[in-house]
């Protein structure tokens with residue numbers, strides 16, 4: 744096996760310089776979003792004279808102090824994610 748010596752090639756300057764890796768990011772559209780509101784705890788209770796009543800159902804898993812958020816046909820706990828469906832008025 745005879746190996747032919749590789750002919751030295753003249754280093755030709757590149758005709759066109761490689762384009763720089765330029766990533767064009769799509770313009771971000773900023774949506775006007777309402778600021779996140781903190782839960783208003785005082786709205787979860789109702790005080791009537793000397794008695795206090797809770798307006799939301801409490802989470803079964805988390806216990807007292809964790810109220811379920813109402814989403815139309817279901818109740819969801821924001822702490823543990825527990826969801827229960829309420830049997831509301833059926834349509835149709």
Ligand SMILES: [Zn+2]
Nearest residue numbers: 802805820823
């Ligand atoms: Zn929970």
